[in-house]
Amino acid sequence: MSSRTISTEAVPSSVLHASLSIDPPNIVRAQGHYLHTSTGTAIYDASNGAAVSCIGHNHPRVKLAMQQQLDAVEYCFAPHFTTPAYEKLAKFLVDSTNGKMQKVFVTGSGSEAIEATIKMARQYYVEKGELQRTKFIARDRSYHGNTFGALDVSGHKARRTIYEPMLGGNTSHISPCYPYRDLRWGETTPQYVERLAQELEDEFQRVGPETVCGVVFETMAGLTLGAVASVPGYLKKMKEVCERHGALFILDEVFAGMGRTGSLHAWEQEDVIPDLQTVAKGLGAGYVPIGALMVGKKVVDVLDRGTKAFVHFQTYHGHPLACAAAYEVQQVIQDQGLVENCKRMGEYLGEALRARLGAHPNVGDIRGRGLAWAIELVKDRNTKEPFPVKQKVAPTIHAAGLQKFEIAVLPGGGVVDGVNGDLVVLAPAYDVNREEVDLIVHRAAKSIEHVLGPTTVAAKL
Template sequence: MGASVLYTKITQRPPAIVRSDGHYLETDDGRRIFDASGGAAVACLGHNDPRVKQAIMAQLDKTAYIYAPFFTVPAAEEIATFLTESTGGKMQKVFIVSSGTEAIEASLKMARQYFTELPNPQWQRTRFIARRQSYHGNTLGSLGAGGHKVRRAIFEPILATNVSHVSPCYPYRDMREGEGEAEYVGRLAEELEAEFQRVGPETVCAFVAETMCGTTLGCVPAVPGYFKAMKEVCDRHGALLILDEVMSGMGRTGTLHAWEQEGVVPDLQTIAKGLGAGYAPVGALLVGSRVAEALTRGTGSFTHSQTYQGHPIACATACAVQKIIRDDNLLANVREQGPYLGKLLKERLGNHKNIGDVRGRGLFWALEFVKDKTTKEPFPAADGIAQKVHRTGLQKEHCISVIPGAGVADGKNGDIVQIAPAYNISRADIELIVDRVEGVINAVFGAE
């Protein structure tokens, strides 16, 4: 029977998953694939957890759907309270949506509205500054905020023109020879300051950045002091700091919020993937005190709504997932197993002739592939290296799923794969992951 599904590659049907359990995905042809990517760094509890399913069923027995502008439900109140309390009250309000992209859209609107709600409204604030090789979602607004050349390319003529981009924090490729971390941070801060000046500091709503970069750069932890320096530039000009933690947040890097390790508090924060662990489509915008108080004193409302905001099933799912992360002490496990994963990857693959960098934090790691280890020359985009590694991993002799990413070097060329397993991973699981990943690398590139 012909396929009616519009696949990512229209004529290529991907493996059909008929069952999932724990760390494994079972295909209709009998493969048991170890899900070392958590899908897209989503399935942070693994698959088929009975506690989450029970919570979903319990919510279905109460209320399946309400329209949030008209009503609220206990599950929405509970997850919002949990999230604000998890920040010590630094983030005061929570707007619950169905995806990370939707959370980004809401953050851009919220940033704009904030400046219109001030006692002396700043209507000229219409611009955003983001970073190259970044990704913030695939709707027109969020894609316009992102800085990934290939994903933007065909849509460029219909994207908003009020976003400009500066360099990412990418020491592997961008730190100069002999340059220290403090000097590098200073140079990036000067670049951001120069961009504020170029577009007019009084026109900028916010600087938007992933706290720890995802697939379009490959799990790059910020250099110490980077986000403090970026926030200082924003504060100097009265602009907001928006941190995108859709992929890196909710425990992925070892703390519930990735910004906790950076010594900054954002004005707006987006979360999604680890919030509901894939059991329901759910994301959220967390609103800092500065913004929340301005809206409360102003119009008292947010000029934005969505049909499925605050969806009861999604909220109940998020509540259950976050209770499991807390009760099973999974953040401590991320902090314990993450360094072990990084250590094994570096020991087993760091010297491979086609791996230029092994980097990450928590259970969020990437391998960057290079054609030449000395010059860091990337493979040309046409070679499709990242996708080739991903596809090879799915073959029956390897049976492991990793996340491919491309364009990391310059927006077009440069390949990585990410490893982002579930938070309840064991030491033995990590050893299995590294064994299988090593087998995949050797199959694609040849042994060292």
């Protein structure tokens, strides 16, 4: 028998976690809609991580598809080869748009998809001989990813600040579509749309219309603005401004796409078609990291008449295992009618949230579409004054959910000015049912009330 003494002291983690002072819960098993910790707690995954695990955890069909792909080919270099898995996924995505998007470039993440999009937009104009087009216009408090190119087009102040001197500086930012805070007293929705369109027109004129590659918008704003769907006519009007100046209309659907908002592509509900589109989170449901750039006919035609090549590649782009997993995820979504369920349960989730929290004195707005909903928290709901960022209201609610009420929600911050303004976002799996929605609303509400106090008046927003 060994005489070696076994230490009972905790071994420090070698992982660079989000916080160097706090170790996150250790998830040892995930099944269905639950995350099981090393201490025996079963946490309901009401956020799907970062709105990713849209068909739940440990799905047998996806695991089988991945094993079969591993038995066939686990990797090959996409610039030199193709695989049936890549071809099948690309065809599925093109067909899902009825051919409106014609080519697909599969990446390893949403950020990488945005990087590829920026490069594709630039190459499009180089091939057209418009070399002066180097700029982009995006929206304040938007988020398009954490790589340098993606962060440059993003408008989230807190995430940009320390890297600002290193960013390219080719992007300017305009106001988001955010009626809760920005719709003026007495202003109609069409008037609001016209005002935002004029702001975009003014920005084109300020930077020089002939210098702009494209406008990059989230079809539905994600965590950084808090599940804000576009008001009727907004995206259509913004595309008209782009077309007037020959710029590309680019939609980032990393968060909102692949069913999350109640249609496979969020732009289907907006009466617009993008020139370039990105998807990611709901594409592979977290089984393997994956994202994709989808390219419209206008752009494909220019490349086809020119170099016939995309001047960009990545070591892992078109990864066969990721493609096989994502394809099976999409087949599960189709076979089980989960986009329709997402829309139906999303309507119920919104109703239940308003009934349970609509009268809470610190709930300013409850908004969403499909299975993406946000609760904006305010210090004073009459003035819409936010809590100061130093109070860490949303992170504290998130911690209370994990530790006391066994629910995972997404905390958000900076919604008001890029620094202040708290959100709690819910983004459950597409196969959620009414009983689970009730559970989500109950546990989320308890988490909020634990931090901010109870709801005292039975009224709805």
